Amino acid sequence: MIGSSPWTRRALAAAGIFGLVFLTVPLLIVIPMSFSSARALTFPPPSLSLRWYETFFGDPRWMEAMWTSIVIAAISSVAALLLGGLAAYGLRRGTFGGRDWAEGNFMAPLVVPTIIAAIALYLGLAKIGLLGSFTGLLLAHTILHVPVVMMVLGVAVRDFDLRIEQVAWSLGASWSYTARRVLLPNLWPSVFAAWIFAFIGSFDEVIVTSFIAGRYETVPKRMFNELILEVNPTITAVATLLIAFTILALAAVALILRRAGKSTLVEGVTAG
Amino acid sequence: MRSNGFGFVAPLLVLMIVAFNVPIIYMLGLGFWDKSRGFSLAPYEALADAPVYLRVLGNTLRISLIATLANVAIGYPLAHWMRGLGNRARMIAIALVILPFWVSILVRTYAWIVVLGNAGIVNRSLQWLGLTEEPVPFLYNELGVTIGMANVLLPFLVLPLFAAMIRIDDRLLQAAASLGAPARTIFWKVYFPLTLPALAAGTLLVFILCLGFYITPAILGGGRVPMISNLLDTLINQIPRWDQAAAISTILLVVTLLIFAAYRRLDRRASGT
Numbered sequence: 001m002i003g004s005s006p007w008t009r010r011a012l013a014a015a016g017i018f019g020l021v022f023l024t025v026p027l028l029i030v031i032p033m034s035f036s037s038a039r040a041l042t043f044p045p046p047s048l049s050l051r052w053y054e055t056f057f058g059d060p061r062w063m064e065a066m067w068t069s070i071v072i073a074a075i076s077s078v079a080a081l082l083l084g085g086l087a088a089y090g091l092r093r094g095t096f097g098g099r100d101w102a103e104g105n106f107m108a109p110l111v112v113p114t115i116i117a118a119i120a121l122y123l124g125l126a127k128i129g130l131l132g133s134f135t136g137l138l139l140a141h142t143i144l145h146v147p148v149v150m151m152v153l154g155v156a157v158r159d160f161d162l163r164i165e166q167v168a169w170s171l172g173a174s175w176s177y178t179a180r181r182v183l184l185p186n187l188w189p190s191v192f193a194a195w196i197f198a199f200i201g202s203f204d205e206v207i208v209t210s211f212i213a214g215r216y217e218t219v220p221k222r223m224f225n226e227l228i229l230e231v232n233p234t235i236t237a238v239a240t241l242l243i244a245f246t247i248l249a250l251a252a253v254a255l256i257l258r259r260a261g262k263s264t265l266v267e268g269v270t271a272g
Numbered sequence: 273m274r275s276n277g278f279g280f281v282a283p284l285l286v287l288m289i290v291a292f293n294v295p296i297i298y299m300l301g302l303g304f305w306d307k308s309r310g311f312s313l314a315p316y317e318a319l320a321d322a323p324v325y326l327r328v329l330g331n332t333l334r335i336s337l338i339a340t341l342a343n344v345a346i347g348y349p350l351a352h353w354m355r356g357l358g359n360r361a362r363m364i365a366i367a368l369v370i371l372p373f374w375v376s377i378l379v380r381t382y383a384w385i386v387v388l389g390n391a392g393i394v395n396r397s398l399q400w401l402g403l404t405e406e407p408v409p410f411l412y413n414e415l416g417v418t419i420g421m422a423n424v425l426l427p428f429l430v431l432p433l434f435a436a437m438i439r440i441d442d443r444l445l446q447a448a449a450s451l452g453a454p455a456r457t458i459f460w461k462v463y464f465p466l467t468l469p470a471l472a473a474g475t476l477l478v479f480i481l482c483l484g485f486y487i488t489p490a491i492l493g494g495g496r497v498p499m500i501s502n503l504l505d506t507l508i509n510q511i512p513r514w515d516q517a518a519a520i521s522t523i524l525l526v527v528t529l530l531i532f533a534a535y536r537r538l539d540r541r542a543s544g545t
Contacts, residue, residue, distance in 0.1 A: 004455035016353025019346045020365060023372050023426055026383030029393060033386055042391045087284040094277020102281055105288055111532050112296070113484025115501040116521050119508055123302065123518075124295025139291045146284065204376040207486050211508070223378050227491050231385055239379040246375045 027243055034240040039233060052237035062222065062238075069203055069218040076141035077198035083142070084149030084198075085191065089183075091150075092157040103150070110147040117144065118211040125212055132214020140208050145198040152197065156190035189260035193253045200249055204242070300525075303518035315519035325503070325520070332499040335414060335489075336482035339421040343478050346422070347429040348471065354430075355437040366434075373427035381488045384420045385411060412494030420488040425481055429474040436470030436542050469542035476535040480528050500524055 004012075034052055036045030056062050087106060091099050109117060121140050122131065130136040160183070168178040184191070206220035213221055219238065226232050306312035319325050354365045372380060388394055388410035395407040410416045440463065448458045486501035493502075500520065507517035 004459075008455065012349060012353050012356075015346075015349035016365075019350030019353075019426070019430070020368050022346060022423060024368050026380060026387050026423065027372060027375060029387055030379070030383045040391060041386050041389055042396075083284040083287060086280045090277040090280025094280065096276040096278040096281075099281075102285060105293070106284060108288075109292065111480075111528070113480075113501070113524060113528055115484050115486045115504055116296070116299075116525050116528075117292070119504060119517060119521055120295040120299040121291075122508060123299050123514065124291075127298065139287070143288060143292050146288075200374060204378070206376075206378055220376060220378050223382075224487065224491075227378070227382060227385075228495075231389075235382055236386070239376075239382055242376050242379050247371065250371065250374055 030236055030239045031243065033233070034236040036233065036236070041231060041233065041236075052233050055234045056237045056241075059234075061217065062219075062234075065217040065219045065222045068216055069220070072137055072141055072218065073199050073202040076138050076202050077145060077195055079138070079142040080145040080149050080198045080202075081191070081195045084146040085153050085194070087146075088150050088153040089157050092154060093162065103154075106150050107147045109144050114144075114207045118208040121208060122211045131212060132216070134216065136212055137209065137216060140212060141202045141205060144205060144208060145201045148197045148201055149194040152190055152194040153187070156187050160186060189256045192256055196249050196253050200246060203245075296525075299518050300522050301518075302515055303522050305515075315515040318516060319519055319523075328498050328500060328503045331414075331497065332483060335418055335421070335497070335499065336479055336485075339418050339425065339482050340475055340479045342418065342422040343426055343429045344471070344475055347426055347433060347474070348467075350426075351430050351434040351437055354434055355440075369427050369430050369434075372423075373431070377424055377487050378491075380424050381420050381491050384416065384423065384492060388416060388419070411492060412496055414493075414497050416492040417489045417497045417499075420492040421482055421485055424488060425478045428481060429478050432474050432477075432539075432542070433467065433470050436467055440466050469538050473535050473538040473542050476531055476538065480531050480535070483524065483528060 033041060033045060035048045035050065036042075037047045037049035037051065038045060084106070087102075091103050117140075121136070125131040125133070125136045130139075164186075165178055165182060168182050169175075173181070204220055205218075206224050209218050209221050210224060219242075223235055223238055226235060303315050304311055304313065306314055350369075354362055354369075357365060386392060390407040390409075392410075394410065395404075398404045398408060410419070444462055444466075445458055448462045453461070484501055485499060486505070489497050489499045490502055490505075493499075495502075498506075504517050504520060507513045507520070
């Protein structure tokens with residue numbers, strides 16, 4: 001702030017740095033702990049080892065959970081991307097009535113507390129006999145991650161000049177040809193970002209999955225169940241792998257958006 | 273586009289209605305339905321009569337309020353400090369706020385077990401400094417749950433607040449300074465009022481998210497700090513009392529939507545659209 005005393009500035013810097021430390025230090029501490037040789041969670045670790053990674057990769061139940069998580073995230077994120085992408089396009093370009101209402105409905109999973117979505121899906125799926133089924137899991141994961149796709153692609157379609165599409169149509173291109181040759185080549189950085197966000201969201205989802213997955217185990221569900229029972233250092237290795245995965249995915253998004261000269265990650269996050 | 277575009281929206285609309293709207297309406301209905309009598313308010317009457325529900329509700333409101341206030345106390349100075357940073361430092365700070373935002377809530381909650389445990393870094397530091405003989409019990413109580421929730425939700429406050437702060441024109445502050453206003457006056461009379469809509473919107477958003485929080489109380493509370501969500505889990509998965517779970521869910525949903533409506537109004541004003 002203009003004219004503020006050096007003391008005020010120092011106090012503000014201290015408060016700001018404290019905030020950043022509060023946000024990030026827990027994550028930074030987990031990483032070295034995952035290479036600890038000890039069973040107890042002491043920091044710093046007495047000596048280094050890879051035993052918790054070996055436990056994780058050597059445990060068929062963890063491996064199966066990881067495979068289930070990947071399959072669910074892959075299918076549901078692509079479904080959310082396709083359905084959400086088409087809908088985002090229809091909402092921005094369409095002229096039909098009730099668009100605000102439809103958009104509000106699509107964004108609802110973001111507003112409705114996840115625990116309520118979990119209970120509603122539990123009761124609803126139980127009613128039609130799909131509780132504990134793979135189909136039920138895919139349905140739930142798809143609708144839960146439509147909002148993030150809509151947020152990213154809604155902005156992308158809005159910012160894309162409609163006249164470019166109109167030129168293509170006036171030259172006789174069909175809609176699907178225009179989509180493939182005009183829209184996608186221009187919007188693909190946003191499409192990629194939307195897909196990554198939906199994938200991360202699905203891969204990390206735990207509440208709804210815990211309620212409706214039945215005998216299926218995903219990585220977060222297994223992690224959550226283990227954490228409630230006891231503190232097992234294998235979780236530290238899982239957590240580190242998840243942090244690494246998130247950093248890589250976000251770095252890929254940031255790189256692609258920057259290359260395309262698109263809005264930054266911050267604008268993407270705060271656009272909603 | 274030659275049609276009115278409804279065809280693009282229709283597939284998702286059908287899926288949403290079948291897999292989201294109908295289950296929610298069905299759940300709301302369960303709270304008003306009795307197999308033998310038809311329409312009934314019995315589940316709601318049962319809620320009013322059971323002190324345990326009121327206690328959990330009181331717990332949830334108190335913890336949510338404290339976690340939200342802690343968020344404001346940490347988040348406002350952080351966002352304000354980030355606004356004054358140089359370009360490079362600011363990008364790093366933004367990345368450090370966004371990264372935790374995308375890391376699994378489970379991981380972030382688990383990290384606090386490692387940090388706050390009896391042999392964790394905080395307790396070891398306190399003991400080394402001679403501030404305490406015995407380890408301070410941070411975990412499996414309300415303190416731990418509150419710290420964990422404040423941490424998980426901080427980016428939800430900081431990011432929109434920061435976005436509102438960088439939109440404030442520096443010339444406004446310079447104008448105030450050139451008219452002789454001291455720094456304190458500039459902050460309270462010019463800067464703070466301009467950030468108030470975003471601050472209020474962010475605060476409401478964090479509070480809503482707190483009300484429905486499930487994972488952090490379950491893990492850091494160790495079953496000793498029940499909040500509404502954990503009560504719902506018990507009523508669905510352990511006791512089976514679906515009618516009461518439906519009644520509590522309805523109340524939580526209505527409260528959430530009311531606060532969300534207020535949030536939308538403030539957020540529109542904050543982003544000037």
